[in-house]
Structures are given as structure tokens and as C-alpha cells.
Amino acid sequence: MKGISLLHLSKHFDKADDFRRRLLRLLYDNLSGATVVIWFNASLFVYILWPVADHTQLAVWYALLTGVTLLRHLDTRRFFRQETPPYDTWYRRLFIGVLFSALIWGSVPLLFFTEVTPTYQMFIIIIIIGMSAGALSTLAADLRLSFIYLFGLLVPLAYRLLDEGSPIFVASFVLLLAFIAVVLHTAQEFHRSLVESYRTLELYQNTKDRLGKSEKRLQMMFDQTPIGIFYYDTDLFIIDANRALCNFLQAQREELIGLSLRDLPDQRPLQGAYRDGDYTRRALYEGPYHTKLRGLDLWIKVEFTPIVDDRGEMVGGMAMFTDKTQEHMAMKQAKFLSLHDPLTQLPNRELLKERIRQLLKEDRRLARFSALLFLDLDRFKHINDTAGHLVGDRLLIESAKRLDALLRESDTLSRLGGDEFVILLPLIATDEDGTVRHAFQVAEKIHEALRRPFHIEGHQLYTSCSIGVTTLESAPEDIDEVLRRADTAMYQAKAEGRDRTRFYDPEMDQKARDYLRTQRRLRHAIETGGFTLVYQPIAHITTDNVVAAEALLRWHDEIGNEIPPAHFIPVAEESGLIKAIGEWIINEACRQIGAWQKAGLFCLDYVSINISPRQLIEGDFADLVAENIRRHAIAPETLRLEITETALIENFDKTKRLIDTLNAQGIKFIIDDFGTGYSSLSYLKQFAFSALKIDQSFIRDILHDPKDATLVRAIIDIARQFDYQVIAEGVEEDAQREMLRENDDAIAYQGYLCSQAETAEAFEKHLHRKCG
Numbered sequence: 001m002k003g004i005s006l007l008h009l010s011k012h013f014d015k016a017d018d019f020r021r022r023l024l025r026l027l028y029d030n031l032s033g034a035t036v037v038i039w040f041n042a043s044l045f046v047y048i049l050w051p052v053a054d055h056t057q058l059a060v061w062y063a064l065l066t067g068v069t070l071l072r073h074l075d076t077r078r079f080f081r082q083e084t085p086p087y088d089t090w091y092r093r094l095f096i097g098v099l100f101s102a103l104i105w106g107s108v109p110l111l112f113f114t115e116v117t118p119t120y121q122m123f124i125i126i127i128i129i130g131m132s133a134g135a136l137s138t139l140a141a142d143l144r145l146s147f148i149y150l151f152g153l154l155v156p157l158a159y160r161l162l163d164e165g166s167p168i169f170v171a172s173f174v175l176l177l178a179f180i181a182v183v184l185h186t187a188q189e190f191h192r193s194l195v196e197s198y199r200t201l202e203l204y205q206n207t208k209d210r211l212g213k214s215e216k217r218l219q220m221m222f223d224q225t226p227i228g229i230f231y232y233d234t235d236l237f238i239i240d241a242n243r244a245l246c247n248f249l250q251a252q253r254e255e256l257i258g259l260s261l262r263d264l265p266d267q268r269p270l271q272g273a274y275r276d277g278d279y280t281r282r283a284l285y286e287g288p289y290h291t292k293l294r295g296l297d298l299w300i301k302v303e304f305t306p307i308v309d310d311r312g313e314m315v316g317g318m319a320m321f322t323d324k325t326q327e328h329m330a331m332k333q334a335k336f337l338s339l340h341d342p343l344t345q346l347p348n349r350e351l352l353k354e355r356i357r358q359l360l361k362e363d364r365r366l367a368r369f370s371a372l373l374f375l376d377l378d379r380f381k382h383i384n385d386t387a388g389h390l391v392g393d394r395l396l397i398e399s400a401k402r403l404d405a406l407l408r409e410s411d412t413l414s415r416l417g418g419d420e421f422v423i424l425l426p427l428i429a430t431d432e433d434g435t436v437r438h439a440f441q442v443a444e445k446i447h448e449a450l451r452r453p454f455h456i457e458g459h460q461l462y463t464s465c466s467i468g469v470t471t472l473e474s475a476p477e478d479i480d481e482v483l484r485r486a487d488t489a490m491y492q493a494k495a496e497g498r499d500r501t502r503f504y505d506p507e508m509d510q511k512a513r514d515y516l517r518t519q520r521r522l523r524h525a526i527e528t529g530g531f532t533l534v535y536q537p538i539a540h541i542t543t544d545n546v547v548a549a550e551a552l553l554r555w556h557d558e559i560g561n562e563i564p565p566a567h568f569i570p571v572a573e574e575s576g577l578i579k580a581i582g583e584w585i586i587n588e589a590c591r592q593i594g595a596w597q598k599a600g601l602f603c604l605d606y607v608s609i610n611i612s613p614r615q616l617i618e619g620d621f622a623d624l625v626a627e628n629i630r631r632h633a634i635a636p637e638t639l640r641l642e643i644t645e646t647a648l649i650e651n652f653d654k655t656k657r658l659i660d661t662l663n664a665q666g667i668k669f670i671i672d673d674f675g676t677g678y679s680s681l682s683y684l685k686q687f688a689f690s691a692l693k694i695d696q697s698f699i700r701d702i703l704h705d706p707k708d709a710t711l712v713r714a715i716i717d718i719a720r721q722f723d724y725q726v727i728a729e730g731v732e733e734d735a736q737r738e739m740l741r742e743n744d745d746a747i748a749y750q751g752y753l754c755s756q757a758e759t760a761e762a763f764e765k766h767l768h769r770k771c772g
Helices: 006-012 016-049 055-081 087-115 118-138 143-164 167-209 215-224 243-249 268-273 325-339 349-366 380-387 389-406 432-451 479-495 507-528 565-575 578-598 621-631 645-650 652-664 706-721 734-743 760-771
Strands: 228-232 238-241 283-290 297-308 314-323 369-377 412-417 420-429 454-456 459-461 465-471 501-503 531-540 546-556 606-610 639-644 668-674 691-694 725-728
Touching: 016 055, 016 087, 016 118, 055 087, 087 118, 087 143, 118 143, 118 167, 118 349, 143 167, 167 314, 167 325, 167 389, 228 243, 243 314, 268 283, 297 325, 325 349, 349 369, 349 412, 349 420, 349 479, 369 389, 369 432, 369 479, 380 389, 380 459, 389 412, 389 420, 389 432, 389 454, 389 459, 420 432, 432 465, 432 501, 465 479, 479 501, 479 507, 479 565, 507 565, 507 578, 531 578, 531 760, 546 565, 546 578, 546 760, 565 578, 578 606, 578 621, 578 639, 578 760, 606 668, 621 639, 621 652, 639 645, 645 652, 645 668, 652 668, 691 706, 706 725, 706 734
Parallel strands: 465 501, 546 606, 606 639, 639 668, 668 691, 691 725
Antiparallel strands: 228 238, 228 314, 283 297, 297 314, 369 420, 369 465, 412 420, 454 459, 531 546
16 A cells, blocks of 8 residues: 555655664554553453363463563663664564554454343443554554554454344444444554655755755645645734645635634634733644534644744744545444444443433432333344344334434433443432332333334334333442442343333342342253152043043252242243253153054054243254154154144244144144134134143132133034033042033043143053053
């Protein structure tokens, strides 16, 4: 690239060797302070990541960086001790130091990025970007060194963001590419500005020495330099301006000459540079400026240099004008992106935490209460997986718009990531009861707004949200603890069935600890084989002969106590562990059926197992079932899968394809807990089922509640219409069985009246009796 090194460009000037040495001295002068900053940033980085990163890796990395930084710092001291340090030797040493420093910092995303949480990942991104920004000014004198350092820092980070693969990281990768482009452009601009500044100064000094002989040449150089320059007299009237300045200001030279700097409407450049009114010294202003002639709003850098005669008296001055508008806008945009979510443009976690911090101070000063709502979209992952990430992103954007429309101008709506939003309601009441009422009213409006269907890319989507609320007056100083409390309340709302609001209560912390404890124990049980299957007979209502069985999951703790499925199944589903548990159930049920078949004891129609809705959306579920049937050499019709009505509707299209695929292989399905889920019966004609189970909640009061008896009769009639077998669950009394038999003497039943669930060994007595 032309002009890639400022040191190379200097060969075009007079006294090139001296000029190159001065620039090299400038680089080492910048390095003196930069090594301290680099070591401080490294120490801060190690301190922050020490609790979460591998200590050995972190220590080795810190030792390498400290060593390289110390050597570079010592090089700086040795360089300045020499009167005329040899250029080639010291430039080579500087080049090697920059290269090694870039490689060590560039290794950070590769070594530590995947080991830490999103908060620490954000910290890594910020410190790498900060280091790259600092390099712009430190290495501006040499573009080659700037590019080596910037690519060494930012390319590994870009690779790590792309390698993570999730939408938020891919979006961050795209933003980083944009940032790299901005930084490289800025580096070139810094470099070009410095080159041209030195060139202009060199030309100016040479021309001044030969003013009488080369006035025409000086004017040509002045007029053609790419930096805007104008001269002014002792009364601060502009007496000349070059072409670049005219281009920047979109004005003719004749319009500029004669203007008084004191009379310009926008006095910020002059007042910012000369607050004391002493125009005889050099001064610099960088900031906003509104032009008089064309009304442009620019961001400029102006350096005022007085011109003095041989007696040291000021005879005028020169100003070098640089248009920094694009660079300023790029930096402003970069700052905005660092504090806002790139998808929804909402404040991100960092900006939210800063506003919470300020609000906590205001709450105490004004003795008013504020509230924080932590909300999570229900079933968003399912929508994202089935409809695609583009639709998922649009759903997040539209949800953000609906939420924003409900809030006051003083409220803050923030997106933390994924499908999580936080709403900050500042100073809403003078007492906690009023705060709770106000927060609950806002939460109800949110529920109502998000329940309305979304129409996106041809999809009609339904969602809801779970909301956790905490009041800030009673919150601790720790911002993360405030968010944790609201998050805990939100998860409690999810645990209670979603689409509801819960306020934080300290007892929730114990529930959260119980949840994590159960999750850890479940993982251990999966790894160590801590589960068993028990089998409950399904008998004919008239003959009482056992015709089938349902395999039920049981889990016992370390001392043998049985843990109820209602306690651990929700945890397994929420944490995703249900997939591994479900795979074990399928394998174990098929293995047991195969073992009974080999022993000549399997005379049942089938053994059924329960399938979680989470398993149905796994792409390999049909293959998993088929593979286990093949592995254990059992007939497909001997295994039946029970699914709930809710599972059918939540994943309608995918579930229908799955049922059709497995039905074609001879594997049949049963509707479990019929009548307790989705209210529409239209799905019965769209799915091919073999049987439906009447939920025990209808059977329990069948003898005493005429409504339950009527419902049971209606369900049996529905089953007849669709030619489904009927199985009544929870039959515990002879009278219940007799009433069911009177309705239909061909149905089956299960419950304690027939037998409770038994181990495989105990269940074999039924098989011996049936197989004779």
C-alpha cells in the first residue's frame, strides 16, 4: 500500500535521515507511556478473569506479556540514553516488540473466551477494542506497525465470535468487522493527517527561510496541501485560505478572506483554544463547529500557530484545519453500539446497570421507590427453532416495540440478550405498596400486549412472557444482586406455568438453590445410572386380564428415598436434561421388552412410555426410537409412545410429521391425560392415535360428581367415533371400575385397584400368569 510507513515516506523530504530519526524518536516517546498502560490493562484483565479462567493459562499469559512489556520499556530507556541511536537496529527492535505484544494480546479470545460467561466475554471484547483504539494514536507515525498491531488484536477476536455460532455472537462478529473497517480507516486517516502535517510543517519551514525567493512556490504548496489552512493578521482577520479549507467549508476563497475570527457566530474554536485571550501562543481546539456561510455542523480540529518576526513580535498567524466529522461520527456510533443492543437498539446490560446505579442514589435522596421488571418471552426457543432465526429476530424487535409503547419517557427498556428484557420504572411511588401496585399494573399491560398474535413473514405467532419484579428501595447496593432477584422471581413465574408475574421474595432464593441442587443430582444420576423403570399393569375392564403395561420412571436418592417425578421432571425439562433421560428410558424399555421376549414371557399387547414435549422437537427423535427397536430386536408394535395434548399443539406441524413417520414404521401413539390440555378436538382427525387415556382427575370423583361421570361418558363416545382404545387412569375402587364397565365393557384401566407400579422382576408374576 502506498504510504504504508511514515518512516518510508520521510525519504521524500530534505534531510531525510534526520527526519526519520525524529519520527522514530516520536514512536519511542509514545511507547514510554504505552508500556505502562499495557501492563496496567493486563493486570486488570488478570484480576477480573482470575475467578473464572484457568489459573495456569492466565499466569503464563500474564508472565509472557509482562516480560515483553518490560523489555520494551527497557528498550525505551536505552534508546533515549543514546545520542544518535542507529535507525535500522532500533526500528527492528520496535517492530519485534509490536509484533510480540500483538500476538500475546491476540491470544486472549482464543484462550479465555469460551471459558467464561457473557459478562466476562463482553469485558474481553471491550478490553481488546480499547487496546486497538489506543494503538491508533501510539503507532500513528507508522501505518505498517499500526496494521500489524490492529490485525493481531482484532482478527482472533473476530474468529472467536464467528466460531461461537449463536445469533448474538454472529451479530457481534458483523459489528466487529464494521469496527475493524472503521479502525483501519481511522488509522489511515491518523497516519495521513500526521504525514501531511509533517509535510506541511516541513514545507512551511523551508519556504519561510527562502520567502523572498520562492513566494510563488510557497503559495502553490499552501494552496494544494490537503489540510485546510488559513492565515490571519494581528486583528484576527483572515487574509488567505487554501483550497482544502474552501472545500471543507463549501465556500469560495473570496468569501473567507476578510472575515474576522472574533465576529464569527460560533466562537467555540477561538474561545476553546484561547480561554485567556492570549493570541501570541500556539493553541489547539478540537470539537463541534457550526459554519457561518453554509450552516454546516462539523467536528473539527484547528491548530492556531502565531507568526512572529525577527524581534519576536506577532505579525499574524496560521491555522491548520482538519475535518474530523466522519471520524467523530464513527466513534460516536461505536460508543452507541457499546451501550446498546445491536438488534433492537435498546440499552444493553452496561447502560442499564449505570442507570440502576444512578437510580439507587436518587431513591435514597428523594425517598421514593422504583421497580425493576425482568421478563422472558415464553416458548421463544421453540419459535426460533421452528420458524427460523430471522423470524425470531423480528419477533424480538416487534416485542420491543410493543413494550416501548407501554412505557413512560423516563422508563428504561433494556434487552440483556436472547429473549430477556428488563424494564426500569424510576421513582413511581413514595411507599412500597404503591410501587408494587404500579409495577403490577405495568406487568398486566405487558402480558396483554404480548398475548396478541404477531404476524411476521407469513407466520401468525403466539407468545407470552414471564415477569419477575423487585423494588429498588429495598434492593442492595450490588447491581448484579438487583438483577438476580428479579431474574429469580421471573424463573419462579415460569416454574408456576409461565405467562404470569411474580414479585421477589427471599424464599425464592431457597427454591433456586433447590433447583440447582436437583439439577446437579440429576446430572449425577444420568452419569451413574441412578434411574429405574417400574411397570404398572393395564387390565381389561371386564376380564381383569393384564393386556399391557406403562413404564414409569423412578429415581431414588443416595439413601434410597424415592424422589417424586413431579419434583424433578420440571427441572429436567427446563434444564434440557430430559433429552438424556428420555434416551435412557427408550433404551431401557426396549431392552426389557427384548429380555422378556427372549425368556418367552412377553404376552402383552405393548409397553408404553411417556415422551416429553422437549424430545419431540429434537431432529433425531424418530431415528433414536427406530435404532433402539432394531438394537434390541423387538417388534415395533410392542412399544407405544404417550404424548400429552399440550405437546401436540405446541409443535403441531413437527409433531404430525413425527407421528406419521413412526406410525409408518409400526410404532403407535397414545394421547395421555386426555381432557386436561388443549380444548379443541380438531386435532383428533389430523393425528393417527391408537388409544387415549382418561385422566385420573375425571375418574377420582366419578361416583360422586355427575359432571365428571358425564365427561367420562362423553370421552368414551368420542373415542368410539374415532375407533380409539380407551384406558382409564387412577381406578382405585371396584365401584369405579363397575361404572366404567357399564359405559363400555371393552375399555382398559390402570390404577391401584389392579396393581401399583412394580419393578421388572415383580411385574413378571403378571407375565407368568398371562403366558401360562
